[in-house]
Amino acid sequence: xxxxxxxxxxxxxxxxxxxxxxxxxxxxxxxxxxxxxxxxxxxxxxxxxxxxxxxxxxxxxxxxxxxxxxxxxxxxxxxxxxx
Numbered sequence: 001x002x003x004x005x006x007x008x009x010x011x012x013x014x015x016x017x018x019x020x021x022x023x024x025x026x027x028x029x030x031x032x033x034x035x036x037x038x039x040x041x042x043x044x045x046x047x048x049x050x051x052x053x054x055x056x057x058x059x060x061x062x063x064x065x066x067x068x069x070x071x072x073x074x075x076x077x078x079x080x081x082x083x
Contacts, residue, residue: 003050004042010057011038019068021075025083032075034068040078 019034041053053074060067 003047003054006054007042007050007057010054010061011042014061014067016067019071021072023076023079025079028083030079030083032078034071037071037074037078041074 016034021032021034021037023030023032041050045053056070057067060070
């Protein structure tokens with residue numbers, strides 16, 4: 001199964017608490033919704049990035065950790081690279 005489809009299934013099947021991540025960058029606060037991040041990961045990330053994200057999320061899920069910590073990391077990366 002390709003990474004995009006696996007990520008889509010993961011986010012559909014898991015009950016992930018909706019969160020808004022607040023990231024400060026260049027003196028401004030940015031709010032990034034977890035739903036937005038899921039859309040970016042599934043629909044807009046290049047295949048090689050989706051494959052890496054899939055591997056990380058699989059390890060997080062296997063260890064029964066909270067995937068929101070990783071989503072918060074992705075929110076920071078998104079803000080730092082786009083604003």
